[in-house]
Amino acid sequence: MSVVVGIDVGISTTKIVGINDRGIVESPIRITATDPVTSLYGAFGKYLHDNDVSLDDVERVMITGVGAAYIDSPVFGLPTGKAEEFIADGLGARYETDLTDMIVVSMGTGTSLVQCNGDDIRHIGGIGLGGGTLMGLSRIMLKTEDVKQITALALQGNSANIDVQIGDISPDPLPGLPKDATASLFGNAKSNATREDIAKGIITTVLQTIGSSAILASLNSGIREYVLIGNLTLLPQCKEVFPAMEKLYKVHFIIPKYSEFCTAIGAALCYINER
Numbered sequence: 001m002s003v004v005v006g007i008d009v010g011i012s013t014t015k016i017v018g019i020n021d022r023g024i025v026e027s028p029i030r031i032t033a034t035d036p037v038t039s040l041y042g043a044f045g046k047y048l049h050d051n052d053v054s055l056d057d058v059e060r061v062m063i064t065g066v067g068a069a070y071i072d073s074p075v076f077g078l079p080t081g082k083a084e085e086f087i088a089d090g091l092g093a094r095y096e097t098d099l100t101d102m103i104v105v106s107m108g109t110g111t112s113l114v115q116c117n118g119d120d121i122r123h124i125g126g127i128g129l130g131g132g133t134l135m136g137l138s139r140i141m142l143k144t145e146d147v148k149q150i151t152a153l154a155l156q157g158n159s160a161n162i163d164v165q166i167g168d169i170s171p172d173p174l175p176g177l178p179k180d181a182t183a184s185l186f187g188n189a190k191s192n193a194t195r196e197d198i199a200k201g202i203i204t205t206v207l208q209t210i211g212s213s214a215i216l217a218s219l220n221s222g223i224r225e226y227v228l229i230g231n232l233t234l235l236p237q238c239k240e241v242f243p244a245m246e247k248l249y250k251v252h253f254i255i256p257k258y259s260e261f262c263t264a265i266g267a268a269l270c271y272i273n274e275r
Helices: 036-050 066-070 085-097 131-141 147-155 195-217 238-249 259-274
Strands: 003-009 013-020 025-032 058-064 080-082 101-107 111-117 120-127 182-184 225-229 252-254
Touching: 003 036, 003 066, 003 259, 013 036, 013 259, 025 036, 025 259, 036 066, 058 259, 085 101, 085 111, 085 120, 085 225, 085 259, 101 195, 101 259, 111 195, 120 195, 131 147, 131 195, 147 195, 195 225, 195 238, 225 259, 238 252
Parallel strands: 003 058, 058 080, 101 225, 225 252
Antiparallel strands: 003 013, 013 025, 101 111, 111 120
C-alpha cells in the first residue's frame, strides 16, 4: 500500500499525516523540537516507525508551513514537493467537512482567513492575534506559559469579573444583544483580579476576537459556516465561546476531527488531487 505524506512544518512544531491509496488519513502525529529541520525529520521518523511504514511505501512527501522554507532537499531522498499553505488549509478543511463554501480560520500563532467557494480557495486576510497572543499575555499577566495550567485556571474563572457585559451598561437587553453578550473585553478588570479570572479573560479575548474577525470577513459573501483549524481548537474554552457566538450571530463554527492536522492533510491532497 502506498502513502502520500503531508507535513506542516512550524518553527518548532511539526504535524504529519499519511493518506493511503484509499484516501484515508492514517495516524496523524505531532512533534516538537528546537528547530524546524529537527522537528520535521523527527516527526517523519516517528511516523514511519509507529505505523510500520517503509520508505519504499512513501509515494510522495508534501511539505508546507512557515518552516518549509528551511527544507531545501528531498526528505530522506524521497520525491518531495511543497504545497502553498493557504491552499492546503482549504483542501484540508474541505476534506474534513465535505463543505464547499466556507471560511477556514487557521488559529496558529496569529490567525489567517481563507475563503473557499468550490475550487476557488484564496487567502482573504488575517489578524495578528492567536496562540502567540495568548502565550505572551499569559507570560506577562500570569507568569506562566504552561498551556495546561492556563486553561485549567480559566475553567475556574468568571468572564463577568473581567469583561463589561451588556447587562452592566443597560438594564434591558439591546436589540439582538442579550445581557450576557460582551460589550468590552477586559473593560471590567480590576487590579486585584484573580489569576483564574485573568486566564479566562485572556482566552476569551483571543477566541472572541478571532470569531468576530471571521464573521466580519464573510460579510456580503453569503457564507455562514466557519471551519476552525490549528492548535487553538484544542482549548476547552472553544466549546463555550463559539457556541455562544453561533447563537448570537446565527452562524456555524465547525471544529473537525483532525482540526490540528488540517494543513498537513491539505498538503498531501495538493499532490493527490493533481495526480
